[in-house]
Amino acid sequence: MVAVYTGDFGPDEARRLLSRAGFGPQPGQELRLAALGLDLAVKSLTRPQGRARLIGKAPVDQNGLPIAPVDAVGHDHLWWLDRMVRSDQPLVERMALVFHDWFSTSANAVIVQRQMLDQSNLFRDNCFGSFLKLFTGVTADPAMLLYLNGNANARGRPNENYAREMMELFSLGAKRGYTEGDIRQMARALTGWTSNRSSEGGHYDFRFASKRHDFGSKTIFGRTGRWNWFDGPRLCVQNRYHPSFFVDKLWSYFVDSEPDAATRTELIRIYRGSRFKIRPVLEAILMHPDFYETGPMVKPPVVYLASMMRARRVTIETDAWVGLCAAAGQQLFYPPNVSGWDDEAWLDTARMRSRWEMVGTLIRPAADILEDPYPGDETEEAAVDRALAGWGRPSLGAGDHDELVNFAARTAGLARNANQRSRYRRLRQQGLMRLIGVGPGVMLQ
Numbered sequence: 001m002v003a004v005y006t007g008d009f010g011p012d013e014a015r016r017l018l019s020r021a022g023f024g025p026q027p028g029q030e031l032r033l034a035a036l037g038l039d040l041a042v043k044s045l046t047r048p049q050g051r052a053r054l055i056g057k058a059p060v061d062q063n064g065l066p067i068a069p070v071d072a073v074g075h076d077h078l079w080w081l082d083r084m085v086r087s088d089q090p091l092v093e094r095m096a097l098v099f100h101d102w103f104s105t106s107a108n109a110v111i112v113q114r115q116m117l118d119q120s121n122l123f124r125d126n127c128f129g130s131f132l133k134l135f136t137g138v139t140a141d142p143a144m145l146l147y148l149n150g151n152a153n154a155r156g157r158p159n160e161n162y163a164r165e166m167m168e169l170f171s172l173g174a175k176r177g178y179t180e181g182d183i184r185q186m187a188r189a190l191t192g193w194t195s196n197r198s199s200e201g202g203h204y205d206f207r208f209a210s211k212r213h214d215f216g217s218k219t220i221f222g223r224t225g226r227w228n229w230f231d232g233p234r235l236c237v238q239n240r241y242h243p244s245f246f247v248d249k250l251w252s253y254f255v256d257s258e259p260d261a262a263t264r265t266e267l268i269r270i271y272r273g274s275r276f277k278i279r280p281v282l283e284a285i286l287m288h289p290d291f292y293e294t295g296p297m298v299k300p301p302v303v304y305l306a307s308m309m310r311a312r313r314v315t316i317e318t319d320a321w322v323g324l325c326a327a328a329g330q331q332l333f334y335p336p337n338v339s340g341w342d343d344e345a346w347l348d349t350a351r352m353r354s355r356w357e358m359v360g361t362l363i364r365p366a367a368d369i370l371e372d373p374y375p376g377d378e379t380e381e382a383a384v385d386r387a388l389a390g391w392g393r394p395s396l397g398a399g400d401h402d403e404l405v406n407f408a409a410r411t412a413g414l415a416r417n418a419n420q421r422s423r424y425r426r427l428r429q430q431g432l433m434r435l436i437g438v439g440p441g442v443m444l445q
Contacts, residue, residue: 002266005289009038012395013292019445020254020297021045021286022090024307027392042286045091046128046279052089054082059316067316069117074322076113077332080120081325082316084306095127095282096120097302098253100332101340103138103170105147107333112202116333119143128279131246135171135233140193142206148338151195151206155214158187165338166236177241178221185218186235189227237276243268250281255290256297263288296444298346301328304355304443308362311392311442320361328354352438359437363390363430374426376418380408383425387432394441404432 007013014033018025022045025033033041059067059082061075069079084093100123107116119141126134138144139162145151148162163186167178192213195203208229218227220235227235236242247267251259259267267281274280285291299307302325309315325331329351335341345351378386384404388394396404411428415421436442 002263002270002284003289004287005038005292007289007292009041010034013038014041015395016292016445017041017045017286018090019299019307020094020291022094023084023303024310024445025392026310026313038287042283046283046286048089048092052083052087052092054086055088056086056313057315058082062318062320064317067319070114074319074331076107076116077322077325078316078319079117080332081302081306081321084302085309085315092124092127094303095278096123097300097332098250099123099127099134101253101335102249103144104335104338104340105143105333106335106337109147110143111146112204113333115143115146115203120333128282129277131276131278132233132237134278135166135237136230138170139166139190139229139233140206140208142195142203145193145195145206146203150190151193151203153187153191153193154212155188155191158184158191158214160184160187163187163190163232166232169339171233171236171245172239172241173245176245177239182220185220185227186232188214188216188218189220189232190229192229243271246271246276247281250278251285254285255288255294257290257294259290263290296440298343299443299445300341300343300346301325301330301351301355301358302332303445304328305358305362307445308359308391308437308442311394312362312390314362318361321358324354324358324361327351328358355443356434356438359434363433363437372426373422374429376421376425378425380405380412383408383412383428383432387429387436390433391436391442394436394439396439396441400439400441404435407435408432 011030011034014030015025018030018033033044036044059078061067067075067078069075084090087093100120105116105119107113110116122137122141123134126137144162148165149159150162153159153162160183163183167183167186168174172178192208192210194207194209194212196205197203213228215226217224220227221239223235225231244264247264248258251267267284270280270284271277305321305325322331326334327350329345330341384401408428411424411431412421415424
């Protein structure tokens, strides 16, 4: 049996669960989740009932106009960010983001925003079910057919792009369980898809055209048959190297360390025993001791922003989030390449500046409505407590609280008269909110 976490499941553990299996808690949500206990808390996320509800104010741009995700540049990003902030099924959105990275596809090549939105819905609809069904759907998905040239793959002139990536990045791992010959033969199996194109609307009417398909015999992974595009994902999933790849890759999105040999073996057993279902493996990961006892993970930029918006109960009222997320390293629907986003780059100097600007943009409306005049007798401890409450009281590391109090004391000491005491304390509160927002309590998950 795979190990299960047996320690205290309190607010801190519930906060980690909500942060990694969603986009962080709204105020008080971690307390309600902790009251359920580990098993029910996890299953409340992995087994949602019915269709997702979007709770709260619908997204608008800075002019108060509804966003147009199909038509307006960048509004596809706002559309998905809004779902991350308002959906009552956060793990569905988080898993859609996982598979957007796993089966990386970029709007730079796809062009038609509707096709990228449709692909994200494919991920939502299949995020807990059969990986084989999801993989098969991706293989015939218009966005993927465009991105990796599947609609240009025809009998007599096979294109190997998707055949290579479906093995190396999507199902087996680099140089594991396949040869260059397997790639060439798989490319033949995948022939047949085509589409029409117009100068105004891009590619449309994606379909399988039998006259473009190579019906000849192919040998893939040592198995010979008249394989076609529908067989390709199945052959990959049945390859003996696939289960370990799936387990390790899924684990990496939720735990900041590799699973030990016993854990990997048990997760592979669960995956095989469920006939390649995603949910059983995911639940085992979310209940595993390593999920709660190993070190923190850095939130990807869009997860970071969504978590802050949820903590402050802020909805989308500007398209500034598009540029800020892009500068921080993650614009939705625009991963940098077929390998997805590079998690090692989340905290370089350029991206840290963008995170700082994200926080400033987020708290600016709140700062504008602070009391005027601001209480001139607010103590350092009270100021820090108020700022922490504004972020949903994230956990602070050793010494962080003392540093914030020290900062509050130093800034208050600069005031020379009653008028300055009020004004400086107002500015101090803004500074505290910003420091906490870019601190580890909010940035890590």
